[in-house]
Amino acid sequence: MATVDINNVTKHFDDVRAIDGVTLSVQEGEFLVLLGPSGCGKTTLMRTIAGLEHPTSGEILIDGRNVTGLPPRARDVAMVFQSYALYPHKTVFNNIVFPLKAQGIPKEEWDTRVREAAQVLGLEKLLDRRPRQLSGGERQRVALARAMVRDPKVMLLDEPLSNLDAKLRASARDELQTFQRRLGTTTIFVTHDQVEAMGMGDRIAVMSGGKLRQLGTPHEVYTESADTFVATFLGSPGMNLIPRNGYLLGFRPENFLPREAMPSQSQIETFRFDVKRVEYLGADRLIYGIVDHAPDDVISIARLPSAVTFPIEVHENHEFAVAHEHLRYFDADTGLRISPQPL
Ligand SMILES: Nc1ncnc2c1ncn2[C@@H]1O[C@H](COP(=O)(O)OP(=O)(O)OP(=O)(O)O)[C@@H](O)[C@H]1O
Numbered sequence: 001m002a003t004v005d006i007n008n009v010t011k012h013f014d015d016v017r018a019i020d021g022v023t024l025s026v027q028e029g030e031f032l033v034l035l036g037p038s039g040c041g042k043t044t045l046m047r048t049i050a051g052l053e054h055p056t057s058g059e060i061l062i063d064g065r066n067v068t069g070l071p072p073r074a075r076d077v078a079m080v081f082q083s084y085a086l087y088p089h090k091t092v093f094n095n096i097v098f099p100l101k102a103q104g105i106p107k108e109e110w111d112t113r114v115r116e117a118a119q120v121l122g123l124e125k126l127l128d129r130r131p132r133q134l135s136g137g138e139r140q141r142v143a144l145a146r147a148m149v150r151d152p153k154v155m156l157l158d159e160p161l162s163n164l165d166a167k168l169r170a171s172a173r174d175e176l177q178t179f180q181r182r183l184g185t186t187t188i189f190v191t192h193d194q195v196e197a198m199g200m201g202d203r204i205a206v207m208s209g210g211k212l213r214q215l216g217t218p219h220e221v222y223t224e225s226a227d228t229f230v231a232t233f234l235g236s237p238g239m240n241l242i243p244r245n246g247y248l249l250g251f252r253p254e255n256f257l258p259r260e261a262m263p264s265q266s267q268i269e270t271f272r273f274d275v276k277r278v279e280y281l282g283a284d285r286l287i288y289g290i291v292d293h294a295p296d297d298v299i300s301i302a303r304l305p306s307a308v309t310f311p312i313e314v315h316e317n318h319e320f321a322v323a324h325e326h327l328r329y330f331d332a333d334t335g336l337r338i339s340p341q342p343l
């Protein structure tokens, strides 16, 4: 177990700023999720923590020790890569044992440690197989077992679930979280899937364009999004943003309801809503339309639980509302949250 401090780290590849001044502290035993769109610098940041890339500027501290100049093997960090590669000709046992050999761990310990890791990840019966005889999910677990077998201070997992189908992914998420809690290993987990991030992270670090946009608990980044990027990246669909008097007014689809469906005691802001399209998703209905006074190309979305059976027709101009507590304000130029609201 260890802390990880990333102090003002920048990484340039020629003219690409892959990481741009990121400062971030990961607590001991924490499961931190690094979330952001493709190309935002997630893998580069992980590789920099692991020592596979040298930062252009800034420092990496592990357990308070400056490791910026140290090679990967001196950092006691294990990384599972996005394209985790198992040795195809080695058995599962030999794949998992490999880091122990490479690290010069005494031979007497190998068997016990491999079996422990295999047991945690449900691989005991597969130790004699080769990777091609395994399912995608099992291979992924072998890659995880190989990372955890040497009991590293820090585990870096770069989209380790990306090759799994949706169902397997859900159970792999579950397993991964359970075993991280059991081991208590400080873990940084990369994903571009916000649902995965919300469900798994103790905290989420949201990145875009090489910058850290916000760091907080899933609840904080969702309900108190620091800028329009975070507000629209989180949620499906993301937050509605409407230009108003030089700022942007934001509200989430699930808080945007027909006036009739609002609790009568709440303080509300009402909007005429010109309904363009209705989409049924089973559990919910999405209503697409244009809010009164908003430009024609700014589509807003309301998300109504199917239990709200209120009829809503296309081409209808309906009165919708948002409770005051759910309104958010952002600077139109910088995109930053204006708190609590403009004067
Ligand atoms: N070795 C390299 N040389 C040049 N540019 C690079 C190199 N590695 C990454 N980049 C660039 O740096 C940026 C960040 O890349 P990175 O791989 O960290 O993104 P990512 O967030 O992991 O994306 P993804 O979700 O697609 O894996 C991208 O613009 C990428 O093209």
Ligand SMILES: [Mg+2]
Pocket (backbone or CB within 6 Å): 042, 043, 044, 082, 158
């Ligand atoms: Mg990546």
